[in-house]
Amino acid sequence: MGFRVAVAGATGNVGREMLEILSERNFPADEVIALASSRSVGKEVSFGDGTLTVKNLETHDFSDTDICLMSAGGSVSQKWSPKIGQQGCVVIDNSSAWRYNADVPLIVPEVNADAISEFSRKNIIANPNCSTAQLVVALKPLHDAAVIKRVVVSTYQSVSGSGKDGMDELFNQTRAVFVNDPVEKGIYTKRIAFNVIPHIDSFMEDGYTKEEWKVLAETKKMLDPKIKVTCTAVRVPVFIGHSEAVNLEFEKEITAEQARDILRDAPGCLVVDKAEDGGYVTPHECAGEDATYISRIREDATVENGLNMWVVSDNLRKGAALNAIQIAELLVARGLIKSKNQAA
Template sequence: MGYRVAVVGATGAVGREMLKTLAERDFPVSEVVALASGRSVGQEVSFGEKSVLKVQALERFDFKATELAFFSPGAAVSAVHAPRAAAAGCVVIDNTSHFRMEHDVPLVVPEVNARHLKNFARRNIISNPNCSTIQMVVALKPLHDIARIRRVVVSTYQSVSGAGREAMDELFNQTRAMFVNDAAVPEQFTKPIAFNVIPHIDAFLDEGATKEEWKMAAETRKILDPDIAVIATCVRVPVFIGHAEAVHVEFEGPITEEQAVEALREAPGIQLVDKREDGGYVTPLESVGEDAVYVSRLRRDPTVPHGLAFWCVSDNLRKGAALNAVQIAEALHEQRLVKPRRG
């Protein structure tokens, strides 16, 4: 018996990836409904290789017969419709930022803190973390288990797909414009993104950090350990898909490179690709369509008593969004926290 599932924001990049991932991983479904705003009603989206779904209106949809809903429509829309779905008895897995820091909503990366799922029933909502946070905590968890992490300094190199389909179109159009000597006019970003990098993701906060940088710090503490100090610099780069991060970790006690290598090789969700030679590392382009968080360039950080540095990459639409959400649903199913309803 399968679950009746709704995918909200089904016409967006993440929504389409959720439908693709549900089908590829053969998640037990009896029915899948694609939902979006009224302007998308009637559009068709793919579910697997053979099924095509017609998009229905989110505003008019009754969630009473739906057991699981994957939300990725934007925070303002989730704020209205996720509680409505949850009140109807549907378990919501929300990919937006709206509920992440609410104390009674679990913020979950299954490889890291699947045990937190048992608390979902208070609100019937589970939050998917920020894409940049997800890949970092997957890599940090096995290291934290060896020697507690004191501090993380991270610089991100985030692809434009993290800002949506229009942002991907802007990179494409600006790149083409530059080759024919046309102006690269920014609309989705504050400055031209083609052949450029922009040290600004989300709104600026009073203390000078951006909201994206704040999210990485706050979410890491909620998921992994409230005592970890995190400072992030988040940068948008002219890459279509795939986020990369340069991570410097200070530990409370000794940890060797050999210990870190062994832990990372055994950890779920991680592929260690670290040859100290030309090309012996993974780039964002190579992560596209892959499930893993790739770790490369692992080395000792000699500037602190107990430090390591590494490079990690992941497909931000997949592990950074859709796959993590589906893995949450799989964990709910495996732990029997949610069961298909008969009838």
Template sequence: MGMRVRAQTSPFRNRIEIMGYRVAIVGATGNVGREMLAILEELNFPVDEMHALASRKSKGNEVSFGEKTIRCQDIEQFDFSTVDLVLMSAGGAVSREWSEKIGKAGPIVIDNSSAFRKDPDVPLIVPEVNPDHIKLAKKKNIVANPNCSTAQLVVALKPLHDAAKIKRAVVSTYQSVSGAGKEGMDELWNQTKAIYGLGDATPKKFPKQIAFNVLPFIGEFRDDGYTDEEAKMWDETHKMLDPDIKLTVTCVRVPVFVGHSEAVTLEFERPIAVEEARAILRDAPGIMVIDKHEDDGYITPVDAAGEHAVFVSRIRKDPTVEHGLNLWVVSDNLRKGAALNAVQIAQLLDEQGMLKTASGYRTLTVG
């Protein structure tokens, strides 16, 4: 990480003064907001001040950051010129209302919603895939975080595309209910209990029962029969990786609390052997390959929950197309699919010297 460090010596002690940042999280009480707080602490991102922001109805609620408890402030009353970095995870409507205003006030906004992902003046970033695009952040002081399913997909595709150029991809997702927020997780929990005679199983968050079921529908239908969730995946992959990749997607909601899975079929321009693909993926950043021909030689969402990596399993030849491979890709959607990627973007901004450090120094005494 690119923290700027200044060492001072005196007859009595050595002081290392580390520049830290003033950080605000909008949507701090949500699933992803809480994960952002946890991961900033886990990765030792240099924070001098932390502010938790939410809507007026959540004002006064408390969240944890390390050993501290922080009381949520009302976004309407907050002065954004007093912070250096804002992590935004409060949905597209809030982001469309606030992100550009916040950017003009000075801090850089890392936005987890879909509001600015297609904006040509806003970089859409997965640090393992297109870190060089971060330079565009200064245009609006906004960086977009991709859709949770896209993030893990492009991490797996990038090294293979560099090696053999992907012509076409077919992706079917198996997306957990946490992708729909706390309400989605509550609905799965309540419906599961209700089916055993302990309550009402009527769908509220999802259009049909999610417990013991799968729903081939996420988002809203478009005129072409695809959903906007499916369109996000190809739009974002084209923006970050390569607009020439032909990509078709079916997004499915499954009764899993945390962790998205994807069955991926790839067609390449040149032959690529399973062993070569496995070696390429093992050497790639952010990926763990768990691929043994054994009963438990693959990763499931339960295995990936709480982990940082994108896991790849079931790497095998697809004999139905020329130069084809099949993959199984799994990741914790609240982490790499959202909060972790946002914090990694913050680390990238720090490494590139793109965050101002008006918050001064934190002083650590050593020796």
């Protein structure tokens, strides 16, 4: 007998992607429930060849629900995830609310699948930040082979990372530029159309932004606390797909060719790396794809045992929805949860 799965935040960008991926991957669900706030109740969202009618998150009874894919934002998750977990439903949360809680595992299945056994402490599992998810998928096999000492990453993050409002702002500003209308700012501090903004999330006391800190903290939690990480996070006028320029220093010698071979065999990675025009992947090509694409792998002669590479992925999929569903699949594959219907 299959599972009963709820998607909270089903009307948002990531929630809709979760529903699409559940259908695409034939997740063993007997029933999928679309949940959102009271203002979205009654709306319809696509699921497979049909539609689901959105129900109210606040009044849903989770006692007979097995998994809740939570994509309703940090404040909602802080309030509801513990309550849902206490009803015996496992929450896989896409927000930053639980990532740094010592009792909540932070999981990318290709990277630290064994940590999933810790979920029963709170019945909550955290999804990492979208830019961290693709980064650690690329770093893990290289770290296993040559031990990473230091990571310097510059991110080029699409506006879909800000949700529908970010995508609308880029669209509206671009149109305004072309027709010579006033360019109006909304959620971004500066114009995003035909521009880049070196500022994502709030500033911290040390001058870094919280987005940059997330990459550091999450990489250490999932991969290795001894790795030194520094980041500059930049918002760019791209609708879907995050890109990263990554510089690595290793303890052991590793060549670019060895790195290519390792990454070609690594789960979740797809190497497209030819030193010729177009021999690399851009966010445009990765939109709608599941893989983390790696290009421009080359040795850095300025440091001992150094490499540079370019990492691109669909932030709505591997950076959010796909990773959450892979976590759910891992729970099922390892027999860590059983359908409540079956138990009854």
